[in-house]
Amino acid sequence: MITLTGLQKVYHGESGTVIALEEVSLAIKQGEIYGIIGKSGAGKSTLIRCINLLERPTAGKVVVAGQDMTALSEAELREARKSIGMIFQHFNLLSSRTVLENVAFPLEIAGVKRAEWEKKVLPLLELVGLSDKKDVYPAQLSGGQKQRVGIARALASQPKVLLCDEATSALDPQTTESILTLLRDINKKLGLTIVLITHEMHVIKAICDQVAVIEGGQLVETGKVFDVFTKPKSATAREFIKAVVNNKLPExxxxxxxxxxxxxxxxxxxxxxxxxxxxxxxxxxxxxxxxxxxxxxxxxxxxxxxxxxxxxxxxxxxxxxxxxxxxxxxxxxxxxxxxxxxxxxxxxxxx
The missing domain is CATH 3.30.70.260 (ACT domain)
Known part of the structure; x- marks a missing residue:
């Protein structure tokens, strides 16, 4: 479903050159929940934004559903992005629009009439458990409810891929668990491929099938979550795992x-x-x-x-x-x- 080959991203600024990604290659299969974990500044956000070309790679190739995203024209890219949904850490909802209207926003932008988009949006609100909140405004919602709106909005265009940029970082542990359960449910019901970046190993542990560990813009380890958890090869992976597996010796x-x-x-x-x-x-x-x-x-x-x-x-x-x-x-x-x-x-x- 997604193949990244030799991905590189270099930023040039007044303070010098920063290599955010260096020779990153990975393959994500159809229907997988693929986790990418790294510390702040490791390059994980840049990596996920390169998948839908919100960040254009300096070098390398991004192939999504058989399309080389880096070779598309701007018009072709806009069309290709319709098959890639994205949810964010801080929800990015429109405060002047109701829940229903927020979810419908990408369909309105695409020129879909209200009578038609309502048929698509109402089932999505039911899917994320917000049917009773359709006429409510974002200010009246909890953090978890806002993220559910964000998920429904990302699904409005019937994407093949869902990108999750630190989607649970702003939420408390109990709400995080409910959102992760929802993502796993969506993955199973819709057969959606999910790419999820995080700095929290318990998120990877909860729902991911595969994981890539990124450090300093490079992938230091990849594999099945079970294999990486039980037999980590990199110091970075071992450090993350310590946060969720208590192997500390009694004092x-x-x-x-x-x-x-x-x-x-x-x-x-x-x-x-x-x-x-x-x-x-x-x-x-x-x-x-x-x-x-x-x-x-x-x-x-x-x-x-x-x-x-x-x-x-x-x-x-x-x-x-x-x-x-x-x-x-x-x-x-x-x-x-x-x-x-x-x-x-x-x-x-x-x-």
Missing amino acids: ALAEVLSETPVAGGNLVVRLSFFGAATNEPVIAGLIRRFAIDVNIISGNIDHLQDTPYGTLLIELSGAQDDIQNALNYLQAIDLETEVIGYVARHAYAAG
């Missing part, structure tokens, strides 16, 4: 943990479980199979969309050969196993 353990083996000490290991493995009796299996003691220090289970995943921090004590055999067993059953360090025997329990 009492951190104080006594050593990076090198401690004579007569115990091994501290973090296990990561994915999918069906979260229901397996792993600890019982270790104790049955090997002559070791296992102390559970901490653990948690969460869900990445419909897939459960969890972490477990454990302390292993016993003969070195038995502990190594236990680690080999954990790796053989496809558990992510990370040796955190070593503690003197009973030191953590005493702490």
Whole structure:
């Protein structure tokens, strides 16, 4: 549906040259929800605005639904943009127009008569849950309701692609969750391809199928959300993931943990479980199979969309050969196993 090839965007100003995007290439399939995450100034807003050519790339190619957007004339580009809807962080509603009239605005601009656009707009208001607000003005709406109007307006032209520019950043957590649920529902009902940029990893975690991590105008990592979450390759991705996955060591353990083996000490290991493995009796299996003691220090289970995943921090004590055999067993059953360090025997329990 969307292919970006060698995308570059350079700004020239009085303070010098700024490279906002450098050699960005990615492919987004029809019907995907594709997340692009990065810190402020990373280039993500520039990237999403290059898709509909609100920002024209300095170099590279943008292909949407088989059309090379960078090769179109201005008239052709205006027509092509009708198939690309966009919603914004600050809603951009017209204060003097009712909800109904705001949603109808792009259709009016296109010359559609009221009798015709009402037939299109009223079902959209029902889709976003605002049928009872059609005659209300934006000042009378909550932030979440305003964003629902923005979504309905973006859908008025029956686009094939919906671009979301920090669409939930101005909303509280509960409202954010409802808007993300709505976007997922729209994706399923309409088969719409959604490209969503954000600086919040929990947004990516909630609804995205694929994710691209951008840093300094370059893509540093791309892949399925589950893969990036569970096996991040870049420091930037790991930093974002820390915000939603609590892998922080208990303070009492951190104080006594050593990076090198401690004579007569115990091994501290973090296990990561994915999918069906979260229901397996792993600890019982270790104790049955090997002559070791296992102390559970901490653990948690969460869900990445419909897939459960969890972490477990454990302390292993016993003969070195038995502990190594236990680690080999954990790796053989496809558990992510990370040796955190070593503690003197009973030191953590005493702490």
